[in-house]
Amino acid sequence: MKFRNLVELAEDITLAKILKRKIPLRVTHNITYRCNLNCSFCLLKERLNKPNNFEMNTLQIKNMMKEFKEMGTRFWLFSGGEPLLREDIGELIGYAKNKMNFHCSLSTNGLLLAERIKDDPSFKQLDLIQISLDGPKEIQDRLRGEGSYDKIISALDILRELQIKVVIMTLLSKHNLSHLHSLIKLTAQYKTNIIFQVIGTQPAYPAKSKEKFFPSRNVFKQAVQELINEKERNSFIINSLDYLKMVRDFWPDAPHKIKCYAGRFYCEITPEGFVVPCCAKLDRIKDICNGLDAGFQKAFFQLDDMVECRDCYYAGAQESNIILGMIPWGIITLYRSYSRLKQLLK
Numbered sequence: 001m002k003f004r005n006l007v008e009l010a011e012d013i014t015l016a017k018i019l020k021r022k023i024p025l026r027v028t029h030n031i032t033y034r035c036n037l038n039c040s041f042c043l044l045k046e047r048l049n050k051p052n053n054f055e056m057n058t059l060q061i062k063n064m065m066k067e068f069k070e071m072g073t074r075f076w077l078f079s080g081g082e083p084l085l086r087e088d089i090g091e092l093i094g095y096a097k098n099k100m101n102f103h104c105s106l107s108t109n110g111l112l113l114a115e116r117i118k119d120d121p122s123f124k125q126l127d128l129i130q131i132s133l134d135g136p137k138e139i140q141d142r143l144r145g146e147g148s149y150d151k152i153i154s155a156l157d158i159l160r161e162l163q164i165k166v167v168i169m170t171l172l173s174k175h176n177l178s179h180l181h182s183l184i185k186l187t188a189q190y191k192t193n194i195i196f197q198v199i200g201t202q203p204a205y206p207a208k209s210k211e212k213f214f215p216s217r218n219v220f221k222q223a224v225q226e227l228i229n230e231k232e233r234n235s236f237i238i239n240s241l242d243y244l245k246m247v248r249d250f251w252p253d254a255p256h257k258i259k260c261y262a263g264r265f266y267c268e269i270t271p272e273g274f275v276v277p278c279c280a281k282l283d284r285i286k287d288i289c290n291g292l293d294a295g296f297q298k299a300f301f302q303l304d305d306m307v308e309c310r311d312c313y314y315a316g317a318q319e320s321n322i323i324l325g326m327i328p329w330g331i332i333t334l335y336r337s338y339s340r341l342k343q344l345l346k
């Protein structure tokens with residue numbers, strides 16, 4: 001993103017904060033609940049691959065994007081389920097980039113990436129692809145399914161050739177905490193970045209899965225401290241130090257101290273067209289309206305303010321909250337560094 005666009009974005013946020021306005025700057029669209037994997041830790045497990053699941057069609061999605069564009073959206077993330085199972089994903093990426101001018105990214109398990117990307121030039125337009133990779137071959141295949149590691153490596157090779165920006169997304173669990181260095185090494189080898197995410201802790205997450213995936217507090221704390229040390233040495237880890245320190249000190253039970261901007265500056269859309277503040281609030285669907293029925297503007301503007309919510313530690317939400325919390329201080333810093341740079345270049 002260009003420096004000018006960043007400053008404009010910071011200005012929009014500052015004004016919205018002063019005027020107490022909502023703007024859906026970033027939208028995560030869970031385009032389908034179909035998935036070609038069945039990860040036992042998945043936060044959407046209960047919703048995936050149900051025969052009666054409804055998905056918006058191509059035209060409905062394009063119209064929804066237009067409504068969000070009018071509200072000021074700048075960032076669009078296609079996620080799921082597995083978004084590459086949608087036949088029209090290439091067309092929708094093209095629309096998001098060429099017609100809406102969104103910064104557009106895709107979150108995928110990577111299994112279909114190598115074959116889809118070869119046939120469809122739209123993927124080259126993506127600003128970022130997030131690929132989930134949870135460990136070296138043995139761990140990844142055990143957690144996600146036989147053969148998934150090799151498919152991701154093939155995809156990484158192709159993405160490197162095509163020079164598409166990639167970030168590896170790793171879910172921290174008791175199964176991979178002693179393998180994080182090999183993932184960082186792989187990231188360095190592919191000259192890409194890695195972001196670490198903790199498992200969701202919202203009440204709906206089954207206790208059985210907690211037992212199966214949550215590490216002990218001490219082991220977790222030590223592993224995150226090592227990531228903090230590593231982050232201070234290299235730039236491959238893109239989590240902020242604030243996020244890493246927050247999960248080190250508070251995850252999973254103690255309420256953290258980050259103010260939440262979900263439903264105010266970002267939101268999620270379900271495959272059926274419900275607008276929710278974030279993925280930790282999917283159980284609220286019964287209380288909110290569907291954008292296809294009510295219009296997406298109405299559905300977004302009637303979301304509750306989540307400012308006091310401390311229910312989640314998701315990297316996507318909390319990293320956004322951390323940046324949003326720094327503005328307008330961030331904008332002052334940006335202007336200062338810009339003026340300083342101009343002086344230095346005179």
Ligand SMILES: C[S@@+](CC[C@H](N)C(=O)[O-])C[C@H]1O[C@@H](n2cnc3c(N)ncnc32)[C@H](O)[C@@H]1O
Pocket residue numbers: 035041042043044079080081082083107108109110131132169170171197198199200
């Ligand atoms: C729901 S998936 C959808 C995209 C794609 N199917 C994938 O797995 O990358 C998006 C991200 O959520 C992460 N995820 C899945 N279950 C989670 C959980 N219980 N807590 C936190 N993140 C989770 C996945 O690892 C993935 O990086």
Ligand code: SF4
Pocket residue numbers: 035036037038039042043044045048080081082109
């Ligand atoms: S691939 Fe993604 S959506 Fe599918 S089950 Fe695994 S985490 Fe869930």
